[in-house]
Amino acid sequence: MRRWRSLGVVVGLLAAGCAAPGWRDVVFQTSTIDALLAGVYDGDLECGRLRDHGDLGIGTFDGLDGEMVLLDGVVYQVRADGKVYRPEPSMRTPFATVCRFEPQSSFDISAGSDFAVVQKLIDDVMPNQNIFIAIRITGRFHSMRTxxxxxxxxxxxxxHQVTQHQPEFEMRDVSGTIVGFRSPAYVKGINVPGYHLHFITDDRSRxxxxxxxxxxAARCEVDPLYRFFLRLPESDTGFAETDLTRDRSRELQDVELGRDRPNY
Ligand SMILES: [Zn+2]
Incomplete structure (x- = not known):
């Protein structure tokens, strides 16, 4: 009886520990980018469970069915028809990265800034390239190509074969929010080194x-993240049989650049 009481105390302490400050600033990720590049598209973590680990993030869905935007704790699905859907919490994801967003700095981004300038501005504010940065940018955009x-x-x-035929969308004079991460170079194979950002309009339609x-005109908020939690697929998604030994950097570059990439 005494043993069980002791165990109860330990469990209680662990439960309290989860909410302690030591568990803040965590990047939570399921599966790896190389597994996604290799075609491990079967989801195995319910989107509803993602919200246990964060309120902001990006990812994709079971069967590679669109781009995920997690914003203010709500999961949005931008499908290949360009429209935005609200998936059921039971919808599974094969790859996602989320965090509890607590911005530590913010700054304005002036008119005319392109993607490269935005990245440079964040680098200036967050010069430590060896940690993760969560990013939220709200504002109006002259153009947005997704x-x-x-x-x-x-x-x-x-x-990289799927993205050769990817639908692309041009938006003009659109208001919305950008969410995503800057990840350190050393996560190559696990996540996307550098910037990986998704967008959703204010009216949640595109x-x-x-x-x-x-x-x-836009305002950027950034949150430095010093902890990285990687969860790997447990169910039968093909992850176990996939060869993850080789370097897929060029495939990733191909996938990230879109249809304008050079051929090789
Ligand atoms: Zn993406």
Whole structure:
């Protein structure tokens, strides 16, 4: 009886520990970018569970069915038709990165800034390239070019083949929010080194994975993250049988640049 009481105390302390300050500033990720590049598209973590780990993030859905935007704790799905859907909490994801967003700095971004300038401004404010940065940019954009990915069926092709036919969307004079991360170079193979940002309009009707943009007026908030929690697929998604030994950097570059990428 005494043993059980002791155990109860330990469990209680652990439960309290989860809410302690030591667990803040965490990047929570499920699966790896190389697994996604290799075609592990079967989701195994429910989107509803993602919200246990954060209120801001990006990812994709079961079968590679669109781009995920997690904003203010709400999961949005930008599908290949360019429209935004609200998936059920039971919808599963094969790859997602989220955090509890607590901005530590913010600054304005002036009109005419393109994607490269936005990245440079964040680098100036957050010069430590060896940590993760969560990013939220709200404002108006002269232009926003995004893409999504169409739902795939088995046998799944690798991601760089899917994105050769990706639908891209041009938006003009649009208001909305950018969310995503800057990840350190050393996460190559696990996540996307550098910037990976998704967009959703204020009216929650359009969005996607950002390829290029031009700011009209925007405010950027950033949150440095010093802890990284990687969860790996447990269920039968093909993850276990996938060869993750080789370097897929060029495939990733191909996927990130969109249809304008050089051929090789
Ligand atoms: Zn993306």
């Amino acid at each position: 893409r999504s990915v169409p739902r795939q069926s088995r046998p799944y092709p690798p991601l 969005g996607g994975h950002i390829l290029s943009l031009e700011v009209a």
